Amino acid sequence: MRGQRRMMQSIRLGLSFCAAVILISCLASRQSYSEPVNQAGDQAALPDASQESSLDSMLPTDYSRALPTAQVLIDVGHGGIDGGAHHEELLEKDINLAVAKKLYLLLQNNGIRAILNRSGDYALSDDNRWNPSSSRHRRDLSQRSQLTKEIDTQILISIHVNWAPDRTEYGPLVLHQNEGQSALLAFCIQDAMNRRQNTRGLPRIGKPFYLLNVVKKPAVIVELGFISHEGDRQMLTDPVKQTEIAAAITSGVRNYILLR
Numbered sequence: 071m072r073g074q075r076r077m078m079q080s081i082r083l084g085l086s087f088c089a090a091v092i093l094i095s096c097l098a099s100r101q102s103y104s105e106p107v108n109q110a111g112d113q114a115a116l117p118d119a120s121q122e123s124s125l126d127s128m129l130p131t132d133y134s135r136a137l138p139t140a141q142v143l144i145d146v147g148h149g150g151i152d153g154g155a156h157h158e159e160l161l162e163k164d165i166n167l168a169v170a171k172k173l174y175l176l177l178q179n180n181g182i183r184a185i186l187n188r189s190g191d192y193a194l195s196d197d198n199r200w201n202p203s204s205s206r207h208r209r210d211l212s213q214r215s216q217l218t219k220e221i222d223t224q225i226l227i228s229i230h231v232n233w234a235p236d237r238t239e240y241g242p243l244v245l246h247q248n249e250g251q252s253a254l255l256a257f258c259i260q261d262a263m264n265r266r267q268n269t270r271g272l273p274r275i276g277k278p279f280y281l282l283n284v285v286k287k288p289a290v291i292v293e294l295g296f297i298s299h300e301g302d303r304q305m306l307t308d309p310v311k312q313t314e315i316a317a318a319i320t321s322g323v324r325n326y327i328l329l330r
Contacts (some may be wrong), residue, residue, distance in 0.1 A: 142177055142182060142224065143218060143223040149194065161196040171189070182320040225289065228292065239296050242267060242271060242292070244290050253275075254326060
């Protein structure tokens with residue numbers, strides 16, 4: 071009996087020792103696995119210098135690449151709260167937009183990349199968050215000129231409609247900068263529009279106009295016709311005639327590109 075009891079005690083001690091060894095092994099095992107996980111987590115949160123340099127190399131250094139590029143920037147006059155010239159319920163801003171959209175499509179169809187600075191009825195002054203001026207008109211104009219600096223384009227064509235107290239005044243008029251390339255662009259567009267509308271107007275230097283003074287690339291203001299003249303007004307509101315006007319401007323732009 072005493073031998074059996076000693077044997078049982080030996081077995082119990084052996085089992086206790088084995089259990090202790092297993093427990094210690096498990097604890098050590100948990101510690102060894104937890105450290106790499108934490109290290110990996112730290113590496114994910116805080117990349118080392120080599121990882122940071124590889125990430126930096128993937129980022130674009132020239133943010134201008136994200137902006138569109140085109141040959142022609144079409145400046146659509148007025149918009150939103152600024153209706154421009156008017157005759158009763160007819161507003162210049164709506165005519166400008168209708169013709170500008172047609173001009174955009176025709177230029178694109180002729181292989182001349184173009185951009186519209188507005189495609190709906192809104193004021194560009196609403197997009198201007200950087201100019202502190204309290205004048206909505208100044209913010210509008212500065213926004214238009216700023217786009218010529220941010221977007222890589224070759225020429226600016228600003229679309230407008232004319233008005234005069236003399237109801238007999240009619241026909242297109244192209245205003246240009248006091249600069250050779252701008253004058254050439256104006257003459258090409260004026261000639262094409264004269265041929266379409268059977269007029270004989272000559273382009274003029276637009277000295278008092280803000281855009282022509284501040285834009286550093288060839289720019290013109292195209293006055294499509296007089297909203298105050300009955301015949302021009304009918305032409306300006308006819309979708310077919312609007313397409314013809316846009317086609318004339320497109321023809322003038324094509325001739326300018328060939329001549330410059």
